Amino acid sequence: MEQTRELLINMGPQHPSTHGVLRVLVKLDGETITWAEPDIGYLHRCFEKLSESKTYTQVIPYTDRTDYLSAITNEHAFCLAVEKLMGIEVPERAEYIRVMMAELQRICSHLLGLGAMALDLGAVTGFLYAWRDREKIYSLFERITGGRMLYNYLRIGGVRNDLPEGIIGTPKDGRDKADKTIWGFINYFESYVLPEWDDLLTNNRIFQWRTQGVAPLPSEVAIAYGASGPVLRASGVKWDLRKNVPYSIYDRFEFDIPVGKENGDCFDRWVVRVEEMRQSARIVKQALQWLAENPGDYIAPKLPRVLKPPKGEVYIRYEGSRGEVGVHLVSDGSANPYKVKWRSPCFTHLQLLPVLAPGHKLADMIAIIGSIDIVLGEVDR
């Protein structure tokens, strides 16, 4: 009798999928995966230990670099934690600016997530389209913060500077102003980019065949493994920290939580991300309306020169672009944090890989990695 032997192959750490230095060990029976195990640590940069030797303000740029695709949301989570620890009141305008930036960042991050997944599946066009629009967000961010990708824009107690003049624009701004005003970008995004993604890939039969039914994730498994964010929602669980455990000022905004179906597959995870961008655009619009009418302080006026939070600890849950970001801060009363613990959604999602991959073809592995949208910087920190 003929027998096939299992073959152990090694994907990465340098490999064609564009998700950084991920190494996956895969056992194959023919072309079918029977076992998969990620090997991490290729990007461990000692963020948590390094933070202990920095002051609280100095940690902010390092939080940018954990999940480097979603810098503002990380800064926001960290600043919220320090503010909660010290009991700082943040001016309303600063909080609106932060939320608006965070949602723009979410759009930016999902765009790359989708573009990279498209690229991994062989649709190079999708990647180029994603970059075209990301560059527009980059131009806006560059004018506001001075940086293209990593900003160091948020400060404990507010933001570094107010929005520059004329960046908000008017609700009538169209496509020609897409990289000049935020209104222009949002209008262009809603009327042009989102339908384009729908036409190009979401409703594309080839793309659907490639992703539908691949790696279904039952909701109980997702919950049991601690999944969060788009991955959890794609499995049909309506859980979004912005709605369920409101932080910052998210209770003032109107938006929906897109969910997939029970047993969400790669395609559901894709659709949820596209829908989330639509909801983020809604939030940005509401924030812009408020910001245009309400000038004010952008940083809390009376802050001590050296921030020394009182002894104690604090935990913040934050809905980042990829899921629940958690910041656990322990303070011993000095100017440096005693301990910073970063709960990373990507780390949690990566452990789903051994659950999702077996039984699928090797080529589907790329779709699976793309659909859980991990950033290795955050996995290893």
Added chain:
Amino acid sequence: MAERMIHELDWLNDPVVESDVEVNQNVIVGKLPAVVRKLFQWGQGQSVWPMLFGIACCAIEMMAAGGSRFDIARFGSEAMRASPRQADLMIVAGTVNEKMAVVVRRLYDQMAEPKFVIAMGACASNGGPYWDTYNVVDGVHKVVPVDVYVPGCPPRPEALLQALMEIQEMLKTGKRGLVTKG
């Protein structure tokens, strides 16, 4: 590693083998090998294929350089090769730590000559914001010979393109090291 740090692309600069004296007496044919070599170098300079190899945040800016606005295809380098054996250029874009350093070196060894290395960003150049941690290699030059350093955290895509032009210049002149003036 020291013997690898040559300053000339030696095989390109090999003296042209003068096998047939009679042919060399002919002025035009005698110059042919040199002309062919120039042409060859020019062609090589226009098709530097980088390896598809991003490590950390800087890799995103590298992707931006490949994206629609900066369009690295203008410089003939859009063909990012997934295999080191097909690549001429390694762009070390990101933080290299102790675990990754081994891999970087192995990938470099697998590349075919002539090969070039760009250290993109502060991390690859000298450890960047992570220089004093326990796990980060402060500077990728400790692992592989670097031809061009690109400062910035992250560098803008234009800076990467400038570095690429520097590499092209090296290939065209057949020399390593600082070749552009001014």
